[in-house]
Amino acid sequence: MNQTMTHRRNQTMTTAPHGLPRPAGPDQPGPGRPGTAGDGLPDALRAEWTKLRTVSGTAWILAGICVLTVAVGAATAAATRCGAGTGCAIDPAKVSLTGIQAGQAVVAVLAVLVISGEYSTGMIRTTFTAMPRRWMVLAAKAAVLTGLVLAAAVVAVAGSLVAGRLILAGNGITAAHGSAVVSLHGPTVRAAVGSVLYLALIGLLALGIATIVRDSAAATGAVLGILYVPPVIALFLGSEPAWQHWVERYTPTNAGLAILNTTGLRDLPISPWAGLGVLAAWAAAALLAAGVLLHLRDA
Amino acid sequence: MTATMTPYRPPEQAGRDGFAQLIHAEWTKFRTLRGWLIAVVVAAVLIAVVGVLLPRGDNQCSSGSGAACLGQVPTGPGGEAVNDSYYLAAQPLAGDGSITVRVTSLTGLIASQSGGFVGPNAPPSTMSPGLVPWAKAGIIITASTRPGAAYAAMMVTGSHGVRMQYDYTSDIAGLPGTVSAASPRWLRLTRSGEVITGYDSADGTHWTRIGTVRLAGLAGTVQAGMFAASPLDFTPNFPTYGEPGGSFSNSVAMGTFDDAVLRGGAAGGQWAGQNVGPSGANYSGPRLGFRQAGGRFTVTGSGDIGPVVAAGVNSSYDTGTLADHLFGVFIGLLIMIVIAAMFITVEYRRGLIRTTLTASPRRGRLLAAKAVVIGLVTFVLGSAAVAVAVIVGRQIAHDSGIFVLASGWPIQARVILGTGAMLAVASVLALAIGTMLRRSVAAVATVVVVIVLPYILGVSGILPATASEWVLRVTPAAAFAIEQSVPQYQQVLGHYGPPDYYPLGPWSGFAVLCGYAAIALALATWLLRRRDA
Secondary structure, eight states: OHHHHHHHHHHHHHHSOTTSOOOOOTTOOOTTOGGGTTTSHHHHHHHHHHHHHTSHHHHHHHHHHHHHHHHHHHHHHHHOOOOTTSTTOOOHHHHHGGGHHHHHHHHHHHHHHHHHHHHHHTHHHHHHHHOOOHHHHHHHHHHHHHHHHHHHHHHHHHHHHHHHHHHHHHTTOSGGGTOOOOOSSHHHHHHHHHHHHHHHHHHHHHHHHHHHHOSHHHHHHHHHHHHHHHHHHHHHTTTOHHHHHHHHHHSHHHHHGGGGOOSOGGGSSSOHHHHHHHHHHHHHHHHHHHHHHHHHSOO | OGGGOOOOOOGGGGGTTSHHHHHHHHHHHHHHOHHHHHHHHHHHHHHHHHHHHSSOOOOEETTEEGGGGGGGSOBOTTSOBEEEOEEEEEEEEEEEEEEEEEEEEEEEEEEOSSSOOOSTTOOGGGEEEOOOTTOEEEEEEESOSSTTOOEEEEEEESSSOEEEEETTTEEEEOSOSOOOSSSOEEEEEEEETTEEEEEEESSSSSOEEEEEEEOTTOOSEEEEEEEEEOOOEEEEOOOBTTBOSEEEEOEEEEEEEEEEEEEEEOTTOOOEEEEESSSOSSOOSTTOEEEEETTEEEEEEOSOEEEOOGGGTTOSSOEEOGGGGOTHHHHHHHHHHHHHHHHHHHHHHHTHHHHHHHHOOOHHHHHHHHHHHHHHHHHHHHHHHHHHHHHHHHHHHHHTTOEETTOOHHHHHHHHHHHHHHHHHHHHHHHHHHHHHOOHHHHHHHHIIIIIHHHHHHHSSOSOHHHHHHHHHHSGGGGGGGGOOSOOOTTSOOOOOTTTOOSSOHHHHHHHHHHHHHHHHHHHHHHHHHSOO
């Protein structure tokens, strides 16, 4: 029923005489592209943006990303002291950005909701009826999600670094004591920009996995498992250095979080940008698999 | 006849709204969702399989490989693995008697860490003056010089004053302060049968009794003498990513004694020096030994007399702990708490909750029934899985020559049942959070962030040590302390961190999780009663 209606609507549109004035309305396609009514990428983007914007949870989740990231980072900075006799060899930017570990869970939740929410309500069938090119729906969802996560991440990372700088200085971890401080120099800027990109990539990875899994609760569990299990696996593989090295280099969180380091870069299992590249590869693979499955499966 | 017959009632009708029926109903809901049952069974299998498979391969040692290596590890009178290597200058003591000395100095050398050669045969040139905190020199009465023998000793230490130590694990404080020629220390041990008493004194006339110990089965003739030992120096890392722990370096200690008096020994006996234990466990250079000039004795030794602690930090033996086999618990917990949260949120999504609440209007009891079902399922499956991981994993480690510390039956039972209980209480907490939030995604994300994330932050060395200790004290992840099997010894330096050691004791850590679960359950019950479904 839905499908036939849409079909007829499309037919009417495409066969409409070009000279006729169009009734004004928010759903009107752009005047220059009468033939692509309703399924061009800009329309897909606007549709996804409208869906996400009009759900009350989105604003709360975005606020949650910022608050949780800054709060955990600030708490970690507050609990950080220079050990007696061990010097002050801490990485201040990394300590300040500890909240990324918690904030990424909220990013994952947002990403899961973007797609699983539609599956749990059956909305996905309406979406695909309106936009039969499913990969474009996924691309639009990815783009809107990335935009929102980038915006929240900029606030979260900037807030974390400012809070970390103030709190660490209050704890006596200053340049005067031979410790590095959070400042606007190369590695810190790289860590800040990289953390913002990291959160965006985590969102894309989660979107891909959630599209594959579809059920919201199972998708949340799966995504958080992929984020949080490998770091502990690496910890327990201390007696198998070859395996441990592999886990540290090629799992999404372990590799991606290398971007947080600003000191001791030579001792990292993977260099910061290469680590982010590994995460990007994971996200791309997940999205690719998701696109293929979207194409192959019934909604 | 018909008048006396009671009408037929189906047996289950009598208690249809009884608690047992409620539990039965919830169990049916749980059991008939195939995906859930598969998920919790997979969680249990992961706990067991990971715990059994992850430990290391065959241990190699000088006496062969595999289980043959276990014979190398000396064990103390209590069966625990011990370090027992020191330098001893002793005489036989037959029957009762006493040994008294004055200690006038304790100095030492520590191998330099930067670029220094650290190992059993570090060249002496890399050592520089310094005294590790638990360097020790003093007097000892020991059943024999076989490593692991029963003993009692009075000693001065690097920075912990005078101590009385006996049978490897016991440590009693005596006079504080460091020893020097200006403030010497007098030490005395008396033997009466199996009972040994330790005394110290700052002036040689006023004696204070420090402790008394009965060394069961002490032979008639024992060794009494002066000793020196110096354990590995330990410098904790400020944890960087994935690198908790610290670095170790060799050390030696030199004690100077005079006024040595042995009462009850053979007349005209001579002090004979020997290195006790496996060739000076951490250092076997040329300095070790015993010198006698007039009434003055100098004993230089290395090694330690004390318990082996986990993570192999103070021991050259390959040791493990039960926690090595419990890595899978974390993955199993992740799956179980997700299922537990869904146990209630799915009812909200499908609208089944309205049917459920119509059938059993007493909402508090409904939540209790759900808690009992999910708690029992996770406890039974979790305990069984942990039992396989611990018992089989320990046996495999044992067969490959790894000495699993503190793994007697009572400790194994506590770890198995305690870990099962932790999985159950965490699942109940997740159920309560699910009841409060009602939506699957929010509930699953919250339980993971509240229970699993703190564990990761606490154990993985992402946080500085001070911060991760607090995380493991105040969050639900404190309950992972139930997995620790090995005791901490303040008289042994080491890396006392997870996964072998936690800042809280096993049961107090578990109590933290129980507190969270109780509060969440109370809040969830209140909200369930107050809100429309």
